[in-house]
Amino acid sequence: MNRSLLMCLTLPIAVALTACPSDDGSGSGADENDSDTGIGSLGTESSSGDTTAGDTTADDTTTLDEDTTADGTAEEESSTTSDPNCGEVSIVPTYVPPQVMLVVDASGSMVNNSWDHDLDPNTPQVTRWNTLHGVVSTVMDNFGPAMYAGIQRFPSEEACPDATPMSSNCYNSGSCIVGTQPEVGVSLDNGASVIAAIPGPTAGNTEIVGGTPATKGMNSAVSHLEQQPEAFPRYVLLITDGAANCDQALSFPDYIEQYDETLPTTVQAAFDGGITTFVVGIDIEDMLQGVGTDGSPEANPFERLNDVAIAGGAPKNEGMDLEKFYNTTNQQELLDAIQAILGEVTDCTIDLTMTDEGPPDESQIPYVTFTANEELVPFLEDPADCDTMDGWTWIEEGLIMTFCGQYCEDFKNGMVSFDGEYGCPPAG
Numbered sequence: 001m002n003r004s005l006l007m008c009l010t011l012p013i014a015v016a017l018t019a020c021p022s023d024d025g026s027g028s029g030a031d032e033n034d035s036d037t038g039i040g041s042l043g044t045e046s047s048s049g050d051t052t053a054g055d056t057t058a059d060d061t062t063t064l065d066e067d068t069t070a071d072g073t074a075e076e077e078s079s080t081t082s083d084p085n086c087g088e089v090s091i092v093p094t095y096v097p098p099q100v101m102l103v104v105d106a107s108g109s110m111v112n113n114s115w116d117h118d119l120d121p122n123t124p125q126v127t128r129w130n131t132l133h134g135v136v137s138t139v140m141d142n143f144g145p146a147m148y149a150g151i152q153r154f155p156s157e158e159a160c161p162d163a164t165p166m167s168s169n170c171y172n173s174g175s176c177i178v179g180t181q182p183e184v185g186v187s188l189d190n191g192a193s194v195i196a197a198i199p200g201p202t203a204g205n206t207e208i209v210g211g212t213p214a215t216k217g218m219n220s221a222v223s224h225l226e227q228q229p230e231a232f233p234r235y236v237l238l239i240t241d242g243a244a245n246c247d248q249a250l251s252f253p254d255y256i257e258q259y260d261e262t263l264p265t266t267v268q269a270a271f272d273g274g275i276t277t278f279v280v281g282i283d284i285e286d287m288l289q290g291v292g293t294d295g296s297p298e299a300n301p302f303e304r305l306n307d308v309a310i311a312g313g314a315p316k317n318e319g320m321d322l323e324k325f326y327n328t329t330n331q332q333e334l335l336d337a338i339q340a341i342l343g344e345v346t347d348c349t350i351d352l353t354m355t356d357e358g359p360p361d362e363s364q365i366p367y368v369t370f371t372a373n374e375e376l377v378p379f380l381e382d383p384a385d386c387d388t389m390d391g392w393t394w395i396e397e398g399l400i401m402t403f404c405g406q407y408c409e410d411f412k413n414g415m416v417s418f419d420g421e422y423g424c425p426p427a428g
Helices: 128-146 191-196 214-226 262-272 301-312 331-345 362-367 383-387 405-413
Strands: 063-068 074-079 089-091 099-105 148-154 184-188 234-240 275-282 326-328 349-351 368-372 391-396 400-404 418-422
Touching: 099 128, 099 184, 099 214, 128 148, 128 191, 128 275, 128 331, 128 405, 148 191, 148 214, 184 191, 184 214, 214 234, 214 262, 214 275, 234 262, 234 301, 234 331, 262 275, 262 301, 275 301, 275 331, 326 331, 362 368, 368 400, 383 391, 383 400, 391 405, 400 405
Parallel strands: 099 148, 099 234, 234 275, 275 326
Antiparallel strands: 063 074, 089 418, 148 184, 349 400, 368 418, 391 400
């Protein structure tokens, strides 16, 4: 499980985001110290039930009483007006939305190739771009409020300026043009801006044209994310329908006809710098393609994207399958793959071991509670119930918890104040 959430533990306050990444690439944001985890211990409980924040008052101090014994001597006895509690603490779980750059393939093959998107032979096929546009619209509606999202296309709108429907391959360096800044920088609830920045679903081969300069797209997206606060987890979602070309360190026409070997190393460098890349393929075949002078790199795209997925640090099924990236052959598979990825990076899991004070003591585990707007959140004993019920449950008892159902949605959108408590066993 990818743990993208941090936890802010302090005395109860309303849940609030600690910082907002810049949407203009400037990197401005709140000081990262605001996101440090910590924990506030409740103060001692007085005999009247009042709780302090750890300050000692006259009522809490030890007093000396003199009692006279049978032989007339005085004996000092120590007593207190309140006994220390068992270490009960209050916690405030805070959702930290991830930063996600969508790096999408806008090469000519995305409109020159159509597919059976709905697996219905009675409906017309549509372009890969048509499907991708619809899927991106859906996932931005579903996940936009829970993440800082932006988009980078490759190549850019400026690619192949002289292209016409009859010469859309653009067999020159113009096919490799990519902007040095994303079309849209990361920002919270940014779906409308993301969709507005890319061609519509019916775009043709004058709007979607050129090669597959995926490395240039990655470089621009990663550079933008590197300027954002590290306190917010950073991800790239690379979506493509083929192997990359456009390594312009090569001579012409090699940079068009050969695979760009720098893509995996670029993705690996981003991962080493704290930016994870997920790879989604559109109708990728496990076979050698692009042989000859055709404007496509000579490569097996399946093998090449496997390499990129491993380099990105987030291969499918932890790299246990032959298919390391998320390959898709129709619209539903593409939607499911992207939603699974975004569901992972915007989950409601909280790792209590990441706090300064650590997880609850073993004796406190049965008495851990969470509230939403001061109402008790139901505890789900069976973690499997988290898929269908509202509440919270342990992912790893006493160490990692998660909110479920509507509570998870409320947690992510920040509209509900969540609090928690490490309780204590009954006295005696």
